[in-house]
Each structure stands twice: as C-alpha cells, then as structure tokens.
Amino acid sequence: MPRLLILLGALLILIGLFWGFFSKMPLGRLPGDIAIHKKNFTFYFPLATSLLVSAVLSLILWLISKK
Numbered sequence: 001m002p003r004l005l006i007l008l009g010a011l012l013i014l015i016g017l018f019w020g021f022f023s024k025m026p027l028g029r030l031p032g033d034i035a036i037h038k039k040n041f042t043f044y045f046p047l048a049t050s051l052l053v054s055a056v057l058s059l060i061l062w063l064i065s066k067k
Helices: 002-017 019-024 047-065
Strands: 034-037 042-045
Touching (some): 002 019
16 A cells, blocks of 8 residues: 555656646647537537547557556
C-alpha cells in the first residue's frame, strides 16, 4: 500500500508540472467533439477526444504488456 501511495503521489506531481503544457493542447476542442450552445444551456460531449485518449492509452498498455 505505501508503494502505491508514493506512486500515485509522484503521478500527481508530474501531472501538476505538465498542466500548462497539457492545457495548450487542442484536446477537448477536436473536430469530432460535440458542443451544443443554446440560450441557457450548454451541452458538451468530447467524442473525438475520448476516442483519441482511449486509443493512445490502449497502445501504451499493449506495449507495456508485451514486455
């Protein structure tokens, strides 16, 4: 358990350090993302972003499992 907590803490630190870089990436504003703006209502569904993130994570996990 302590090793898992240390790993999660290190991961959170890395995410915090690279937060500015990630916020400048166009993720969340890709052409396939659905955004509906009405008068008092906004619906946003990041379909293309979800598919892209899923594909990248699947590739990374597949590469890790090959070792």
